[in-house]
Amino acid sequence: MLRVLMAHEVEFVVIGGVAARLRGAPILTQDLDVTPRRTKANLEKLSAALRQMKARLRTPTEPDGVEFPIDPSLLEAAQIWTLVTEFGDLDLVLEPDGTRGFEDLRQDADLHRVAVHPSVSVQVASLEDIIRSKQASGRAKDQAALPLLRQTLDELDLQGRG
Numbered sequence: 001m002l003r004v005l006m007a008h009e010v011e012f013v014v015i016g017g018v019a020a021r022l023r024g025a026p027i028l029t030q031d032l033d034v035t036p037r038r039t040k041a042n043l044e045k046l047s048a049a050l051r052q053m054k055a056r057l058r059t060p061t062e063p064d065g066v067e068f069p070i071d072p073s074l075l076e077a078a079q080i081w082t083l084v085t086e087f088g089d090l091d092l093v094l095e096p097d098g099t100r101g102f103e104d105l106r107q108d109a110d111l112h113r114v115a116v117h118p119s120v121s122v123q124v125a126s127l128e129d130i131i132r133s134k135q136a137s138g139r140a141k142d143q144a145a146l147p148l149l150r151q152t153l154d155e156l157d158l159q160g161r162g
Contacts, residue, residue: 001032001053001087002120008049011037013105013123014112015096015130020145022112023127025152027145031089035125037102038094043072046092053085098136105129127153 005012014022017029036046047070056065065084068074075081081092095101108126125133131149134142 001085001090002114002122004049004053004087005034005046006120006122008045008052010045010049011039011042011102012046013102013109013125015093015105015125015133016091017145019125020127020130020149020152022114022124023130023152024156025127025149027148031091033091033093035093035096035099035102035105038076040072043075046075047072050083050085053087053090055083055085055090058082058084058089096133097138098132099129127156 002014012034013019014032015035016031016033017027018032020027021029036042050070055070057068058065063084075092076094079094083090083092096105099105105125106123108129109123110126111121112124114120114122127149131146131153134146134149137143
């Protein structure tokens with residue numbers, strides 16, 4: 001998924017469990033969560049990438065997803081898109097809880113190489129921003145992850161993380 005997004009020059013920040021894992025938290029996750037930049041040009045690139053990945057809406061009753069018209073204006077109309085692609089599950093979160101979206105998250109994000117694709121570097125949300133978003137969400141699974149995320153942050157601070 002990351003290679004396709006990068007090939008289409010989509011601007012995004014990795015958030016959620018993958019971001020936490022890239023930051024050192026021992027968290028398991030089954031999907032990739034990203035916050036794309038909300039410009040018309042970027043949403044057009046994102047739409048092309050989603051079409052290439054054969055993205056479909058993920059629903060509890062349709063494990064293979066449901067087709068939908070992948071269009072920049074439609075993507076802009078919702079805050080969260082839960083998708084299934086030929087590469088796995090992808091969640092687009094245009095404005096994660098507790099944040100103001102891409103521009104906000106990008107301020108403290110930095111580039112990380114992805115282990116499974118060492119040639120790919122992506123913008124990853126800071127651990128502080130991940131914690132901020134999970135605190136604001138109020139979802140039980142996010143609240144359950146907070147102690148581990150805070151412990152990881154404390155350990156990184158002790159190791160002299162900048």
